Amino acid sequence: MLGFIIQRLLQAIVVMLVISVLVFCGVYAVGNPIDVLISPDATQQIREEAIRTYGLDQPIWRQYVDFLGRLIQGDFGRSFVFGSPVLPLILSRLPATLELTLVAVVGATLAGVPLGMYAGYRPDSLAARAIMGVSILGFSVPTFWIGLVLIFIFAVQLGILPAGSRGETREMFGVSWSFLTANGWQHLFLPALNLALFKFAMMVRLARAGTREIMLTDTVKFARAAGESEATILRRHVLRLIAIPIVTVFGLxxxxxxxxxxxxxxxxxxxxxxxxxxxxxxxLDRPVMVAYLMLVAFFFILINLTIDILYVALDPRLRLKAAS
Known part of the structure; x- marks a missing residue:
């Protein structure tokens, strides 16, 4: 297992290096931030001084080398607009996005997987058809339109939920969180629901397809012959066998x-x-854009590494292969 993890970590380092080149060159090849940051009426001397200050007078390969050197030390540079270090600036906003994402994806999974399994177990029932109808709605309707409808119904017409902002927060481990207060949950509910609908539809369809396929296998037939109850079969056999694709989709x-x-x-x-x-x-605040894309790439690589480890934990065949 340790060798497997080390191999994946080395691959992650190579991928991050390649991504850093692509992201840096792609962002720094677009536009000229001086045209945005400096007034058009500024003199040529002021423009040249600003270019030197931001290091834009250097060739792009030199700017990348300087960026990579700072990145190794955990320094993503300073924002052109805010004039402050980029990493603390992004991290100050990250808890709000992380909280919203966790509530949406975890909620969609906890609701979608059981309902999808039921729809696969009883595919001809009225409840199963209703579940699949809701999943079609989640796939078909654009997210921005659903968000506007939710605001119109719950905030404008009914007036029971707020339409925006984060509400009251409470600190835990030095970070402010909305889910720790009742008012925060009121503000969190609508945006989380808006994000969760598409994820819910995906989880329902994935769980339904996996359940229908597994219910026809010899594993279920032998379990029934052994006298196991239907609930035990669904929990012990079906859920375990569909766990790997669910973990994959959850991570992505x-x-x-x-x-x-x-x-x-x-x-x-x-x-x-x-x-x-x-x-x-x-x-055109390039340092913020590059730092954000690098952090996104890092999160994806970290999530994929976690998924690979969960694969090994869930599938005995992979455990034997990783140990060999």
């Missing part, structure tokens, strides 16, 4: 939601990383 959806919750955060004025990135793109 968690990473993608964490990285791209921009639309939901914008609609509900959620003060997460998404709003910061939109502002950085508009102002």
């Amino acid at each position: 959806e968690f990473g993608s939601t964490l990285a791209f919750a921009v639309v939901t955060e914008t609609i509900f004025s959620w003060p997460g990383v998404g709003k910061l990135i939109i502002d950085s793109i508009n102002t």
